[in-house]
Amino acid sequence: MKRNLIYYTILTGALALTGCSKVLDKRNLSAVSDDLVWNDENYAEAFLNKLYLDNLPSWDVEVSSYSDEASPEVGNSAILYGQLITTSIDEWYYDQIRSINLLMANVDKSSLGAEVKNSFKAQAAVLRAWRYFEMVRLYGGVPLVLHPQELTEDLSVSRASASDCIDAILADLEFAEAYLPWRWTGNDEGRFTKAVVQALKGRVLLYYASPQFNPNQDQDRWTASYNANKRAKEELAAEGYGLYESYANLWFDEMNKEVIFVKRFQEPTVVHSWDASTRPLSEAQNFSGANHPTWDMVASYPMASGAAIDDPDSGYDPIYYWKNRDPRFDATIAYNGVLWELSGKSGRRQWTYEGAEANAPTLSGFYCRKAVNVGYTPYFTERSSTDWIELRYAEVLLNFAESAVETGRLDEAYDVLKQIRHRAGIAPGSEQLYGLKAGMGKAELIAAIMLERKLEFAFEGKRYWDLRRRKLFEQELNGKRRKGLLPKLKVSNAEFERVKDQVDLNTQYHLYFEDEIINVDRVFDINFRDNYYFYALPNRHLETNANLEQTIGWEGGTFDPLK
Numbered sequence: 001m002k003r004n005l006i007y008y009t010i011l012t013g014a015l016a017l018t019g020c021s022k023v024l025d026k027r028n029l030s031a032v033s034d035d036l037v038w039n040d041e042n043y044a045e046a047f048l049n050k051l052y053l054d055n056l057p058s059w060d061v062e063v064s065s066y067s068d069e070a071s072p073e074v075g076n077s078a079i080l081y082g083q084l085i086t087t088s089i090d091e092w093y094y095d096q097i098r099s100i101n102l103l104m105a106n107v108d109k110s111s112l113g114a115e116v117k118n119s120f121k122a123q124a125a126v127l128r129a130w131r132y133f134e135m136v137r138l139y140g141g142v143p144l145v146l147h148p149q150e151l152t153e154d155l156s157v158s159r160a161s162a163s164d165c166i167d168a169i170l171a172d173l174e175f176a177e178a179y180l181p182w183r184w185t186g187n188d189e190g191r192f193t194k195a196v197v198q199a200l201k202g203r204v205l206l207y208y209a210s211p212q213f214n215p216n217q218d219q220d221r222w223t224a225s226y227n228a229n230k231r232a233k234e235e236l237a238a239e240g241y242g243l244y245e246s247y248a249n250l251w252f253d254e255m256n257k258e259v260i261f262v263k264r265f266q267e268p269t270v271v272h273s274w275d276a277s278t279r280p281l282s283e284a285q286n287f288s289g290a291n292h293p294t295w296d297m298v299a300s301y302p303m304a305s306g307a308a309i310d311d312p313d314s315g316y317d318p319i320y321y322w323k324n325r326d327p328r329f330d331a332t333i334a335y336n337g338v339l340w341e342l343s344g345k346s347g348r349r350q351w352t353y354e355g356a357e358a359n360a361p362t363l364s365g366f367y368c369r370k371a372v373n374v375g376y377t378p379y380f381t382e383r384s385s386t387d388w389i390e391l392r393y394a395e396v397l398l399n400f401a402e403s404a405v406e407t408g409r410l411d412e413a414y415d416v417l418k419q420i421r422h423r424a425g426i427a428p429g430s431e432q433l434y435g436l437k438a439g440m441g442k443a444e445l446i447a448a449i450m451l452e453r454k455l456e457f458a459f460e461g462k463r464y465w466d467l468r469r470r471k472l473f474e475q476e477l478n479g480k481r482r483k484g485l486l487p488k489l490k491v492s493n494a495e496f497e498r499v500k501d502q503v504d505l506n507t508q509y510h511l512y513f514e515d516e517i518i519n520v521d522r523v524f525d526i527n528f529r530d531n532y533y534f535y536a537l538p539n540r541h542l543e544t545n546a547n548l549e550q551t552i553g554w555e556g557g558t559f560d561p562l563k
Contacts, residue, residue, distance in 0.1 A: 082527035140561020306435010364484035
C-alpha cells in the first residue's frame with residue numbers, strides 16, 4: 001500500500017505539474033521502491049510537486065460571505081449567526097503534513113547532492129509552515145509533528161502552545177530562506193523564493209502581534225512584526241518587487257512585479273471555477289451565486305478624491321453613487337446598468353433591477369468584477385486558468401504600515417497609505433494626502449489601514465481574517481444585517497426594454513430607476529461569538545487522540561489557545 005501511494009503521488013505530480021518524461025519512461029512504475037524515489041532527483045521532485053499541488057492556497061468562493069464583503073448566498077452562514085457547533089470548522093492538515101515530513105526526512109538521508117537536498121527540503125519547509133499557520137490562526141496551539149511518525153511511536157500528541165507553534169513556523173521559514181533563490185525562471189516560476197519566505201514571515205508575525213493572539217498588546221511582538229515587514233519591504237523592493245502599475249489588470253498580467261506567493265493554473269490540466277461562481281448565471285456554466293458585494297462594501301469606497309462618501313464636501317450623489325469613485329470601485333463592483341462586456345459581448349450591460357434576471361439573480365444587487373476574465377465564454381468559466389495570488393507586495397506594505405503604527409512610527413504608515421492610494425488612482429489633492437485626514441493618531445490610523453485593506457484586498461480572501469485577528473466582528477458586524485441595493489423600474493418593463501440600450505445612465509438613471517436598500521441577512525442579525533476567535537477542535541479528533549484538550553470557551557474546554 002505504501003508503495004502504491006508513492007507511485008500514485010509521483011505519477012499524479014509528474015503529470016499535473018512537471019511533464020517529466022524520465023519518470024514515465026520506467027518500465028514498471030508499480031515496482032518503484034522507496035530507495036529509488038528518494039535517490040532519484042526526478043522522482044523526488046515529482047513528489048515535491050505533488051506536495052505543492054496538495055498544499056498551496058487557492059481560489060475560495062465562500063470566505064467573502066463570512067464578512068461584510070458579500071451576501072450570505074454560499075458558505076457556512078453559521079459562522080456569522082452564532083450557530084457553530086464543535087464539528088463545524090474542521091481544517092486538520094496532518095495527512096498533508098505527514099507527506100511533507102516524509103520528503104524532508106527521506107531526502108535528507110538520500111544520495112542526492114547537497115544543493116538539491118537543501119532546495120527540496122526548503123520548499124517543503126515553507127509548505128509545512130503554511131499548513132501550521134493555517135491551523136494556528138483557527139485553533140491557537142495545535143499538535144506539533146515535525147517528523148514522519150512510525151506506528152511504534154505514541155501517536156497521541158498533545159497540543160503545543162501557540163507560541164511554540166509560531167516558533168516552529170518561523171524556524172521552518174528561516175531554514176527555507178537560506179536555501180531558496182530570489183526568483184525562479186521558466187517552468188519553475190511559482191516555486192517558493194526568498195521573497196515568499198520574507199513576506200510570509202511578516203504576515204505570521206503580524207497575526208501573532210494582533211489582538212486575537214496578543215490581547216495585552218505585548219510591544220515586543222509588534223516590534224518583531226515591524227522588523228520583519230520592514231525587512232521584507234526593503235529587500236523585496238531591492239530585488240525588483242513593487243506595486244504593479246494597474247490595479248485592475250494585476251490579476252491578468254501573470255507573475256508581474258507585485259506577485260509574491262502564487263498558485264499557478266494552466267488550462268486544461270489545472271483549472272478553477274472562480275469565473276463561473278462569480279459571474280451572473282447567464283454568462284457562466286454550472287456555477288453562480290458567489291461573491292455578491294454588499295451595499296456595505298460598495299459604500300466603503302471613497303470618492304476619486306479620497307474623501308469618504310459621508311463627507312459633505314465629497315461631491316457624492318446617492319442616486320448616481322458610482323460616479324467619481326475610487327478607481328478600485330470600478331475594478332471590483334458591477335452595478336445596475338454598468339458596461340460589462342462578458343463573454344466578449346461588445347456593448348453588453350449588466351442589469352440587476354428587479355425582474356431583470358430570470359434565473360439566480362444577485363441577492364445584493366451587485367456582482368464582483370475582480371479577477372473575472374471578460375473574454376471567457378461560459379464554457380471556459382469553469383475552466384479558469386487565472387493564477388491565485390495569495391500574497392502580493394501591497395500586503396507587505398500594509399503589514400508594515402500597521403506594525404509601524406503599533407510601534408509609534410505614524411509617518412511611515414502615512415507614506416505607505418499614500419503609495420497604495422496613488423497606485424489606485426486617487427487624486428493627491430493640494431496637501432498630497434490622497435484624501436487621508438491630516439494628523440491622525442494611532443487609533444484613527446489603524447482604522448484607516450483596516451479600511452485600506454478592505455478596499456485593496458476586496459474579494460481576495462483577506463477581510464474575514466483581518467476581522468478575526470483584530471477582533472473586529474463585534475464592532476463592525478454584530479447586531480447588524482448586511483445590506484444590498486435593489487433597483488426598481490419606475491416605468492413598465494416593456495417601455496424600458498424599448499429604450500434601455502439608448503439610455504444614458506450617467507444622466508438619466510433617476511428617470512428610470514428607484515433604488516431600495518434591503519437586508520441580505522433576511523432572518524438573523526449577525527452574532528459572531530467571542531469564542532469563535534479560536535474554534536473548537538472537532539469531536540472526531542478528540543475521540544481518536546485522548547491527549548487532545550478542547551479549547552477553553554467550548555464544552556469541556558481546558559486548553560488555553562493563547563498560552
